[in-house]
Amino acid sequence: MYPKIILDLILDLKKLPGIGEKSAERLALYLTQLEQDELELFGSHLKDLKTSIKYCKTCGLLTDDETCDICKNHNRSDETIMVLSDSKDVFAIEKTQTFFGKYHVLNGLIDFSRGIEPKDLNIDALAIRIKDTKEIIIATNSTVEGELTAQYIKTLLSREGLTISRLGYGLPVGADLKYADQLTLIKAVENRQKY
Amino acid sequence: MYPKIILDLILDLKKLPGIGEKSAERLALYLTQLEQDELELFGSHLKDLKTSIKYCKTCGLLTDDETCDICKNHNRSDETIMVLSDSKDVFAIEKTQTFFGKYHVLNGLIDFSRGIEPKDLNIDALAIRIKDTKEIIIATNSTVEGELTAQYIKTLLSREGLTISRLGYGLPVGADLKYADQLTLIKAVENRQKY
Numbered sequence: 001m002y003p004k005i006i007l008d009l010i011l012d013l014k015k016l017p018g019i020g021e022k023s024a025e026r027l028a029l030y031l032t033q034l035e036q037d038e039l040e041l042f043g044s045h046l047k048d049l050k051t052s053i054k055y056c057k058t059c060g061l062l063t064d065d066e067t068c069d070i071c072k073n074h075n076r077s078d079e080t081i082m083v084l085s086d087s088k089d090v091f092a093i094e095k096t097q098t099f100f101g102k103y104h105v106l107n108g109l110i111d112f113s114r115g116i117e118p119k120d121l122n123i124d125a126l127a128i129r130i131k132d133t134k135e136i137i138i139a140t141n142s143t144v145e146g147e148l149t150a151q152y153i154k155t156l157l158s159r160e161g162l163t164i165s166r167l168g169y170g171l172p173v174g175a176d177l178k179y180a181d182q183l184t185l186i187k188a189v190e191n192r193q194k195y
Numbered sequence: 196m197y198p199k200i201i202l203d204l205i206l207d208l209k210k211l212p213g214i215g216e217k218s219a220e221r222l223a224l225y226l227t228q229l230e231q232d233e234l235e236l237f238g239s240h241l242k243d244l245k246t247s248i249k250y251c252k253t254c255g256l257l258t259d260d261e262t263c264d265i266c267k268n269h270n271r272s273d274e275t276i277m278v279l280s281d282s283k284d285v286f287a288i289e290k291t292q293t294f295f296g297k298y299h300v301l302n303g304l305i306d307f308s309r310g311i312e313p314k315d316l317n318i319d320a321l322a323i324r325i326k327d328t329k330e331i332i333i334a335t336n337s338t339v340e341g342e343l344t345a346q347y348i349k350t351l352l353s354r355e356g357l358t359i360s361r362l363g364y365g366l367p368v369g370a371d372l373k374y375a376d377q378l379t380l381i382k383a384v385e386n387r388q389k390y
């Protein structure tokens with residue numbers, strides 16, 4: 001019924017989270033009304049997405065360069081490193097403007113049921129960079145995989161003089177960090193608990 | 196904070212209806228997780244969208260060919276033509292599987308405040324093709340522009356032997372046709388009123 005290219009676009013759009021059949025149809029038809037140069041730009045952004053983004057070689061964060069702006073920033077302390085599963089979560093914490101340490105992004109969580117083991121995550125690089133670190137804040141989500149990964153990292157990195165804490169107070173159990181409101185995130189950072 | 200290409204994608208996504216800042220961020224970050232070939236396909240669909248779709252030279256519907264499948268279908272009667280503002284509305288009516296006449300898509304509505312006059316719409320072609328038509332169902336939305344356009348078409352096309360009706364019963368006033376549920380649309384077709 002729809003022209004083929006619109007059916008194709010509906011399938012593309014349905015892959016996105018929160019976009020069902022009806023929304024995809026509506027968006028695909030709306031796209032036909034955009035200007036050609038807008039569509040070309042949008043299309044080239046999609047094509048270039050994966051080649052344009054890099055992962056910071058120090059911390060694993062999504063970035064434009066070899067090293068991200070946060071790792072480059074000498075005003076930020078190396079003494080505290082917050083460990084997160086995902087770049088999205090770093091962006092959420094950064095928006096609160098209350099954390100001035102460094103980050104380490106695991107780019108995933110341990111999940112044996114899906115075959116994701118510690119070696120598949122950005123964990124080795126963490127073990128290397130924490131020689132002078134005084135505190136590690138583990139900020140993985142409070143899911144089974146998040147807890148398992150937190151436990152693994154705690155066991156792996158424990159040594160005298162290093163405090164390992166876990167984001168705690170304020171973050172509702174089972175909630176996804178990146179959707180939490182800023183106040184909840186601020187509380188969770190302030191009231192982190194020794195792990 | 197975000198890599199530039201992600202900021203670009205957020206701007207692209209925010210142009211779409213119903214997608215705000217937060218949703219655009221979420222979708223842009225999600226896109227980084229898709230495979231390169233999926234992103235390339237999506238991108239090329241966007242680039243090729245406007246060149247791949249055509250408007251049927253008979254009825255004005257979005258289509259793959261010079262003439263749409265509905266106009267080509269000899270099992271559908273030419274005696275009744277439903278006039279709609281938009282291809283989206285045709286697709287909504289088609290899904291009800293209760294109308295077996297032909298369509299005529301105006302591709303817009305008269306709107307003097309935005310400088311859209313009858314000559315900017317697909318109206319001349321309608322006047323030419325209705326020689327043997329017995330009924331015209333005007334199915335423009337019940338907005339100011341929809342009513343004005345309906346009135347204009349009624350005045351232009353009125354002749355002996357031609358019934359001009361208007362989609363009526365069942366369609367809530369002020370509602371947008373393409374979002375109506377199927378039952379309401381079926382009622383509106385069944386209970387169309389002489390105009």
